[in-house]
Amino acid sequence: MFHEGELSVQEQAGVRFEAARLSGMLAPGGLSRGAGGWLAERTVAALTGRGRDGRLWVSALTGPPGFLAGLGQTLRVAAAFAPGDPLHDLPAGRRVGLIAIDFTTRRRMRVNGTLIGTEGGLTVDVTEAFGNCPQYIHPRRLMSTAVAGGVPGTFTAEEALTAAGEATIRGADTFFLGTTHPDRGADASHRGGPRGFLRVVEGELWWPDYPGNNMFNSLGNLAADPSAALLVPDFTTGRTLQLSGTAAVEWTEPGTGAPDEVTGRRVRFRPAAVVTGEHAALVAAADAHHPRRHALMTGHA
Template structure:
């Protein structure tokens, strides 16, 4: 396996600190450093996890490629086995790039409750898989704010019939892929750090906030908690993975590639939240299918979504 990971020692790593300095928010971020303390899954965290039906995991496949994939199940599929151990009674769907997850690797998990706009971030090590379950030794677990989470009520949907719609693997976005990205109001992003391991995070905005220009995707970086976990990881390693889900149809688009943070875009078209920051992503591999066994019939936009300041480009 690639990307060995040590035990996190707490506090921000060098990439996060560098982005915080450039953004001028070191003092604001320092107030949140205690959130990175060793995990404690008791109390409210246990209750939150017990009721959830959707999560996304960032990990590497057997070839070392980084992907972010959905994990779904009925309430109770995320079970706290100890204050630092989480059992996930589910695997990525058949055809998913992480269906056969190698053990003993760092993983990041983001657990989202769209109906109440709550999310929990979990980082640790996949210690083993047993049958249809994963066991994660958790190093960190902390909540993120409800910003930019669209309100949805997810319900189970029939699993795609075997062979009804084959999973497509490739390197180039089709027009259907581009349409899915441009219509998306939500995606999940996975990043990595050579010592701290893998991380999964949520991004949301109005439909069209992810732009497609030629073979590249980009999106404006909105104001957040100033910790810059995702951007700090990209500062040290550009490897990234994106997951787009169409919650109306169950279509999914997994992208694995490289990303970078650009600065100095203040007041330019696309600087929707006025930060001057945008992330550019170049996909290198993709997996597309109908791999999400959940649906939502309606969506209510997050009240803090910034309005678009340009129109999506036409390739």
């Protein structure tokens, strides 16, 4: 069932009926054999949780095929966050949300639950798992050599968003969004668009909310709890920008803002903490660009 935040956003967007038909996707449940098999082939995921500093963060997790192993109520992640990553030494008992993604086939799956073990990696007690459509996922091929040696590099806490960080934001066509709900826990989602769809103005970020599945899991969480986190990867260099702060949904008249603001919804994010890092496994091959990019971004692929 949808929670009160999701229902509120659905009501304001006028899509309660359309969303109700998808409510079964959020029923409590674990990982089927098919879902577990798909996860076992993945090499990239992002995880949302509250670090020891109490802030919400979303961080990258990478490894060779098999580093994600899930069936039923248990997901095991044979990877850990490096020292300096805001989620390093994440304690058991925290609610977490994970999204695994395959940029080549444009498929993604979200797995939410509670971290119950940290020995030799991460073990999650799964409460819900569901897939999302391929819309807005840019096809790209991550370099296999980077996956094999994908140990994260150094991480640096910044006092504020730097000029280099702003350049990363303006050049991004992909980022991961972390949100949370007081009862349902944490969630990690993917956001994609044309390069530059993620804006930064005077230290604040905003992006248009493109048409989607009408469930509004992330926006619904923000309606209940403004805590938010962003992970912005640079697939050319492998550098990452992690931001923790608060976000809110802003409603406008459709078609009155920027050309890509077609829904009348935008999200404004105010960063309170910034971490820069390096992740070799997030470097994409030079032939990553795909001729179907325009179709993907307009939802007609």
